[in-house]
Amino acid sequence: MDALTQMSVLGLILSAVLLAMACIKADRVRAWRAGVNPSAEELPDAFFTAARVALVALAGVGIYVCVQGFGVSDDTTWDDAELTTAVQGATDALDGSSGFGDIYAEDNDTGWIDEYATKIEQEVVEHGGGDAPQDGVNATPAASNTASEARYTVTGGDSAFCMQVTRTRSKDGDYEPPGIAGGQGTVTVPSYDFRVTTEEGGC
Template identity: 85%
Template sequence: MDALTELNVLCLILSAVLLAMACVKTDRVRAWRAGINPAAEELSDASFIAARVMFVALAGVGVYLCVQGFGVSDDTAWDDTELTTAVQGATDALDGSSGFGDIYAEDDDTGWIDEYATKIEQEVVEHGGGDAPQYGGNATPADSNTPSEARYTVTAGDSAFCMQVTRTRSKYGDYEPPGIAGGQGTVTVPSYDFAVTTSEGGC
């Protein structure tokens, strides 16, 4: 339970206490006051009515704030269904996609792995839906990744998924930017295709 949810629960408890206080009988309160301070001036019925109205009003405000707070809490925390939907949507969007590599990098370069983690996180947030938080998803690369294959543990809230990404040189060949030539001839930008699958649980 996060701090905001705990605060909302505490607010509900306090509201319930206020309602309970409003329901205490007048004779019981007078007897309690007399037992503590027999010389105290007796309270009028109007005072009790005013106190009850105040307690009920405060309890109503407390309940309203709690309802609003639970709504905010839901918008800032991922639940299992939201993350499942978001990860599946991100997987579908990334699977079969393509992208360019560093013009000076070799095929054994692993620099793309950390960059792809950011891309996964962006896709997860984008496919989370209207009620899902717009932040908080993490894609952590595994330690055993290779230049052609990487695994990421995608987490948000209490759930985790393992996303596996396979990078291969594009079947359509590298990209040749028009009008750019190097010392040895035409400059090409390496192009890659990505295959993405996801399973439940961390990698």
């Protein structure tokens, strides 16, 4: 539960207390005052009427503010259903995709792993839908990742998923940009295919 939600819950509790105070009978208040201070002047009925109106008004304002707070919290935090749908959508979008690697990097280079984490985060947010937050998703690479296989713990709110990404050299071959040549002939850009699967829980 985030801080804004906690504050909203406390606000509702306080509003309920104010409403309970407004329901206390005048005779009980008078009896309590007489027990504490017998010489105190008796409060008129108009005082209790004004007090009840003020307490109910304050409670109403508190409830309104808390409801608005819940709405804001829902827009800024991921719930389980939102993240599940978004991660599944991102998985479907990324699975079977392709991309280019660094011209000068070897196949055993792991530099793509951190870049792909950003891609995962962007895809999850994109598939979150109109009511889902526009940030707050993290794709954390596992320490044991290799150049051909990487795992990411995808988190948002209280949920976590393990996304496994397998990178292989594209069967369609590398890309040859027109008009670009290296010292020993044509320069080719390595092309890779990605297979992506996801399971519930962290990696």
